[in-house]
Amino acid sequence: MSDSSLEQAVRERGISRRSFLKFCAVMAGTLALSSSYGTRIAKALAAPKRTPLVWLEFQDCAGNTEALLRSSRPTVGEIVLDVLSVDYHETIMAAAGTQAEKSKKDAIAAGGYLLVVEGSIPTADGGVYCTIGGRTAMDILSEAAANAIAVVAIGSCAAFGGLPKANPNPTGAKSVMELVTNKPVINLPGCPCNAVNLTATVVHFLTFGELPKMDSQNRPLFAYGARIHDNCPRRGHFDRGEFVRAWDDDGHRKGWCLYQMGCKGPVTFHNCPAVGYNDNTSWPIKAGHGCIACSEAGFWELGLYNKAKLQEFAPPSTYAPVQMPVQSLSPTTTAIVGGAAGLAVGAAGAAAYIQLSKPDKMEVPESAQAEKK
């Protein structure tokens, strides 16, 4: 597999060229590129190339690896990741012990690879809380980052420290970007990271030879550029003051807004409303639970059922008054009215993934396409 192009890999797996081209169009839409970039992506992915990948795991639950492996069917996205030659991934590789260590050593010596890091890195007491093969995670990360093209911090633990870094942080856990300062680092937070966003990041890298545009926290804008609240299907209920007040109450059964139950959608940037999880089967708010802000730094400190602090949703004077439900609301609640819509990115991603799940259609709707800024 490693010496073949993606196009060959697709054929070997019995996936039609039509599906391959559709995938490229979908990736263009997901990356907020115009439809013309679908052709460019197809051309780039069809070229023979072999980009090695070294995947390290430190203080983590392997949830990101699991999310990547637990797709219900082989997709072109999975094949994209297959075309990246996974030279070292201690969780899924067949080799073990000294053989595995040799694979890693050889890959690092050859250089030119993408380094994916899952989990935070303990730094307290000399880093003794995570050692592999007798070496600390700090030491292994430093060595592996030295020859990498770029580093992908996958999941919230690698991106921001995650649960290990939550107070009182007994292991002195740090994120990848706190320790790797001499290489480009891209953060793909989430608990777990959505495999779709890893695939799109890889496609962007293979197509353009660089990482996608990022925000101030090193998150790619295509996936973390829009607030969940602005694309949430329950947003209309927020704007009307229709809130779930208790699990399984009437509002919960009607699909009303989960803000009163601790939803952090108003302070969370992620494309969940557009791409969902598990082949877009569902995502927390769709399943009836509030967002826990898993793509934001320090989300463990927010309090799962504490209400998010709303600072950007003061009611504009031009808005109509909040529609009061039959039950009375608290003064705080009645002051909550939605801000700007910001639906474009979510609509693009949603349309793109709806397309991906339908084998008969190739085109990404015009409404789902936006020029790359």
Ligand code: SF4
């Ligand atoms: S508070 Fe949560 S459930 Fe309500 S509209 Fe915002 S994101 Fe959706």
